[in-house]
Amino acid sequence: MDHHNRVLEMSSGALGRVEVVTGEEAQKIFRHADKDHNHRLDHDEFFDYMKGFLSVVGVKQFESVCGTLVQGEKMRRAVMAEGFDRKSSERLLEQANVSYFYKQPMKDQALAFLKARADPNMADKDGTTILLHVTGKTDASFVQQLLAARCDPKRHNKELDCPLFRAAAVRHMDVMKVLLGWAAWNDAPTAERAASGGTAVSDASPTSPRKRHALSEELVKQMHELTGIQVRQLVRDKADMNYKAQNGWTPLTLAVFHGKVDCVEGLIKVQDAMTGNKLQLQGKNARGRAPLHLTARKDLAQIARLLITSNADPDVKDADGWTPLHHACFNGNSSVVRELLQGGANLYIQGVGGFTAFLVTKLPQRACDLSDSVVDLIKPGEGVDFQKRLVPIFKAEDMTVLQKIEALMDLPGVGQTPERLRLHEQFFHPLQGPNKVKLKLVWSQLIVPLIPRLRTGEVDIEQTPSPHLSDEAKEAHKFEVKRRQRLQDDFFKQWLLDTRGPRPNYYWKHDNREAYRRSEKMVDEEELGLDLSSVPTDEVIHKALLSQLHAHHFPLWLEQLDVQQTFEELRLAGVTGFAGIKDDNVALLNFVEQLTISHNLRAGKMFWRNVYRLWLLRCAQMADHDIARRMRTFVEKFNKENPELAASYQHGPVKTEERTRHKEKTLGFVPSAESFDGRSSASRILDVVRGSITVKSPKAVLKLMESFKKLDRSMDRMILVRQINRFNREAETLEGYRFMEMHVLFRNGVRAASCGREGKTIEVDLLGEVCIVLEDFLQIHKRRHLLFKIKQGIFDWTAEDEEPDADVDLDSSLRGDDLPQ
Numbered sequence: 001m002d003h004h005n006r007v008l009e010m011s012s013g014a015l016g017r018v019e020v021v022t023g024e025e026a027q028k029i030f031r032h033a034d035k036d037h038n039h040r041l042d043h044d045e046f047f048d049y050m051k052g053f054l055s056v057v058g059v060k061q062f063e064s065v066c067g068t069l070v071q072g073e074k075m076r077r078a079v080m081a082e083g084f085d086r087k088s089s090e091r092l093l094e095q096a097n098v099s100y101f102y103k104q105p106m107k108d109q110a111l112a113f114l115k116a117r118a119d120p121n122m123a124d125k126d127g128t129t130i131l132l133h134v135t136g137k138t139d140a141s142f143v144q145q146l147l148a149a150r151c152d153p154k155r156h157n158k159e160l161d162c163p164l165f166r167a168a169a170v171r172h173m174d175v176m177k178v179l180l181g182w183a184a185w186n187d188a189p190t191a192e193r194a195a196s197g198g199t200a201v202s203d204a205s206p207t208s209p210r211k212r213h214a215l216s217e218e219l220v221k222q223m224h225e226l227t228g229i230q231v232r233q234l235v236r237d238k239a240d241m242n243y244k245a246q247n248g249w250t251p252l253t254l255a256v257f258h259g260k261v262d263c264v265e266g267l268i269k270v271q272d273a274m275t276g277n278k279l280q281l282q283g284k285n286a287r288g289r290a291p292l293h294l295t296a297r298k299d300l301a302q303i304a305r306l307l308i309t310s311n312a313d314p315d316v317k318d319a320d321g322w323t324p325l326h327h328a329c330f331n332g333n334s335s336v337v338r339e340l341l342q343g344g345a346n347l348y349i350q351g352v353g354g355f356t357a358f359l360v361t362k363l364p365q366r367a368c369d370l371s372d373s374v375v376d377l378i379k380p381g382e383g384v385d386f387q388k389r390l391v392p393i394f395k396a397e398d399m400t401v402l403q404k405i406e407a408l409m410d411l412p413g414v415g416q417t418p419e420r421l422r423l424h425e426q427f428f429h430p431l432q433g434p435n436k437v438k439l440k441l442v443w444s445q446l447i448v449p450l451i452p453r454l455r456t457g458e459v460d461i462e463q464t465p466s467p468h469l470s471d472e473a474k475e476a477h478k479f480e481v482k483r484r485q486r487l488q489d490d491f492f493k494q495w496l497l498d499t500r501g502p503r504p505n506y507y508w509k510h511d512n513r514e515a516y517r518r519s520e521k522m523v524d525e526e527e528l529g530l531d532l533s534s535v536p537t538d539e540v541i542h543k544a545l546l547s548q549l550h551a552h553h554f555p556l557w558l559e560q561l562d563v564q565q566t567f568e569e570l571r572l573a574g575v576t577g578f579a580g581i582k583d584d585n586v587a588l589l590n591f592v593e594q595l596t597i598s599h600n601l602r603a604g605k606m607f608w609r610n611v612y613r614l615w616l617l618r619c620a621q622m623a624d625h626d627i628a629r630r631m632r633t634f635v636e637k638f639n640k641e642n643p644e645l646a647a648s649y650q651h652g653p654v655k656t657e658e659r660t661r662h663k664e665k666t667l668g669f670v671p672s673a674e675s676f677d678g679r680s681s682a683s684r685i686l687d688v689v690r691g692s693i694t695v696k697s698p699k700a701v702l703k704l705m706e707s708f709k710k711l712d713r714s715m716d717r718m719i720l721v722r723q724i725n726r727f728n729r730e731a732e733t734l735e736g737y738r739f740m741e742m743h744v745l746f747r748n749g750v751r752a753a754s755c756g757r758e759g760k761t762i763e764v765d766l767l768g769e770v771c772i773v774l775e776d777f778l779q780i781h782k783r784r785h786l787l788f789k790i791k792q793g794i795f796d797w798t799a800e801d802e803e804p805d806a807d808v809d810l811d812s813s814l815r816g817d818d819l820p821q
Contacts, residue, residue, distance in 0.1 A: 165603035228262030248286030288319030332368025383412030574754020687769035
C-alpha cells in the first residue's frame with residue numbers, strides 16, 4: 001500500500017490528481033485484488049492488480065516513476081557502497097552489551113564508532129541490536145543521537161523485545177518520548193498555553209503547569225523527609241496529591257512505604273471532594289500494589305485502619321490478583337489481618353494462581369506465620385467442618401439431592417451462599433495437593449445425582465402447577481420451582497469453581513480433577529446426549545468477509561510489530577487505561593503500567609499475543625450499543641410485516657477476554673506472537689458481539705432467514721455473511737442445542753476516538769452473531785447451560801498466557817516494593 005500511494009503521488013501531475021489515495025481507498029483496491037482472501041497478493045493476484053493499476057497510471061508514466069524510484073535507491077546504496085566497518089561494528093555492539101550505564105566518555109566512544117562506519121543496526125545472536133542494548137542504560141539525548149545515526153527503533157529481538165519495551169521496563173519516560181517522536185516534558189509549552197486558554201503562563205505563577213509539576217515532584221521525592229503539615233501545605237499550593245512519578249509511585253504510596261502516619265493523615269484531611277480534589281486511595285505503584293497492600297506487607301496496622309476508615313477498598317487486587325489480606329497472611333502480619341477483617345475484607349477471593357488468603361498461610365514460601373488466634377479467624381469455621389458437618393449430609397440416604405443442598409446452605413455461617421462452604425480450601429492443600437477422598441465423596445454422593453436434575457429441571461415437586469390452584473397459588477408454585485432450580489444451579493456452579501483448584505504451574509503440578517475425571521466423562525456423555533456429527537449445513541454468502549480482518553481496516557501495526565502505532569491504536573479504541581485520557585503524558589504512563597504489571601499486555605511475546613484481542617474487544621464495546629439498537633429496529637420491522645410471527649430480540653453482552661480465549665482454543669486457533677496469523681487469531685471469532693431472536697415456530701425461523709438475506713449494506717448498514725443451520729439433523733450442535741446461527745457484518749462507520757482527543761477518530765466495523773432460537777429449545781438450553789460450559793472448558797484452567805519461564809504470583813509476591821531512587 002505504501003508503494004501504491006508513492007507511485008500515485010508521483011503520478012499525480014499526469015493523472016490530474018492533487019491528493020494521494022486515501023487509506024480506505026487503498027484498502028478497497030487491495031481487498032478486491034486479494035481473490036483468495038489470505039491478506040496477501042499472490043503471484044497471479046499481483047499480475048491482475050498490476051493490469052488494473054497500469055490502466056489508470058499508464059505504462060509510460062509508470063516506467064518514469066519507477067525510474068525515479070530506482071535512481072533514488074541507487075543513490076541510497078551509493079552512500080553505503082563503502083559498506084560498514086566490521087571491527088567498529090563489533091566493538092560498538094560489545095560496548096553496548098557489557099556496559100551498565102553510559103557516561104559521557106562512553107557516549108563519545110560510541111559516536112566515534114558510528115562515525116567510523118559502524119553498523120548502527122548490528123545485532124547479536126539473540127537479535128538484540130545496539131539500540132536495544134543501550135536503552136535503559138542512558139538518557140534521552142543520547143538515544144536521540146543514536147536515532148539520528150539511523151538506529152532502527154522498531155527492531156525486535158528473538159524474544160520480541162524492542163527499545164520501547166525496554167524503556168518501559170525501567171520506566172524511562174523521556175526515552176520513550178524520544179522513541180515515539182514526542183517532545184520532552186520541559187520542551188512542551190503547548191500544554192501550558194492550552195491550560196491557560198492560549199496565553200503563555202509565567203513559570204512563577206502558582207497555577208503554571210510547570211510550577212504544579214515541580215511541586216508534585218517535590219511531594220513525591222521528598223516524602224521521606226516531609227511532615228504532615230508540610231504535605232498539606234504543598235497540596236494547598238496546588239501540588240497534585242494523586243501525582244504519579246515516572247517510577248509509578250504516588251505521594252500516598254510513598255507515605256505508606258515510609259510508615260509516615262502524619263503524612264497519610266495530612267493527605268486524607270487536605271482533600272476536598274467539593275472542589276474535586278479527592279485522594280485516590282487505590283492508586284498503585286510500579287508493582288501494581290495499592291497503599292493497603294503496602295500496609296499489609298510492612299505490618300502497618302495503624303495506617304491500615306486509617307485507610308480503611310477513609311473508605312479504601314480492603315479487597316483491592318494487585319497484578320497477581322492478591323488482596324491486602326493475601327499479603328498480610330503471607331507475611332504473617334496478624335495485626336493487619338485483624339484490621340482488614342474488621343474492615344470487611346473478603347476471605348474467599350482467589351489470586352491469579354488460585355490461592356485464597358487462608359491457603360497462602362500454608363505456602364512453603366511464606367515469610368512468617370500468623371498467630372494461632374488469627375489463623376482461627378481466617379480458616380474454615382466449625383460450622384462447615386468437613387468431617388463433622390458436611391460428610392453426614394453428603395452420606396444421608398434419606399435425603400434427596402435438593403434436601404442435601406438446602407441442609408448445606410442452612411449450616412452456621414453459610415447464609416444460603418455456597419461460596420461460604422469453603423470447599424475450595426477443604427479440597428486442596430498447597431503442600432499435599434488435592435484431597436482425592438473428599439473430592440470423590442462429594443462427586444459420588446451429590447454431584448452425580450445432581451447432573452440429571454440440571455438437564456430435566458427436577459426439584460422434588462411438579463414443575464407445572466396444578467390447574468385446580470388459584471392464580472396466586474400458581475404464581476407461588478412457579479416461583480418456588482425457579483427458586484429450587486436456581487439453588488441447584490448456584491451450588492453446582494460453585495462446586496465447579498471450587499474444584500478447579502490452584503492454577504497449574506511450577507509449584508502445582510497436580511491434576512485437580514483426577515479423582516473423578518473418568519466417571520465425569522461417562523456421565524457427561526450419557527446425560528448430554530452428544531451429537532458427534534461433524535458435517536453442518538453451512539451457507540457462506542460472502543466468503544471474503546468471514547474474518548474480523550475484513551470488517552475493519554487491516555491492522556498494519558500488528559503485522560509490522562509497530563509499537564508506536566499500536567500505542568496510538570490502543571488510545572483511539574480506549575483499551576483499559578486509555579479511555580478518556582487526552583493528556584499524552586498520562587497516556588504514556590498508563591502504557592508503561594500496562595507493559596510492566598499487566599497480565600495481558602506485558603512487554604514481549606505476551607504483548608503481541610494479546611494486543612489485537614484486547615483492541616478488538618474494546619472496539620466491540622464501542623459498537624455494541626449501536627448494534628443492539630439496529631437489531632431491535634430490524635426485529636420491530638419484522639414484527640410489523642409479520643404480526644402473526646412474534647419475534648423478540650435479546651442482546652447479549654460483549655464477549656469477555658477469557659471467553660474469547662476459550663473460544664479460540666475450542667476452534668483450534670493457537671495465539672502466537674511469532675506470526676501474523678497467530679497474533680490475529682481472535683479475528684476468526686465472529687461472535688464478539690452477539691444477540692438472539694426468539695420465535696415460537698419454524699415458520700418464523702424461515703421468514704427471519706429471508707429477512708436477513710435481504711439486508712442491504714448501504715441502507716441497513718449491515719449484511720448477512722454466513723448462515724449455519726443447526727436445526728439440520730446432520731448439523732454439528734452444541735451438545736444437542738439447535739438454533740440458526742447468522743453471522744452479520746455491522747457497518748458502524750467512523751466515530752470519535754475513546755481517548756477524547758480532538759480530531760481523532762476510529763472505525764468500528766465488526767462481524768457479529770445473531771442466533772434465531774425456538775422457544776422450546778431455549779428453555780432446555782437454560783436448564784443445561786452449566787453442562788454446556790463444562791464441555792467448553794469454562795471451569796478448567798487453560799495453558800497460562802505467560803512466558804515459559806514465568807511462574808505465578810508466588811515469586812512475585814516474595815519480592816518487596818523497591819524504594820524509588
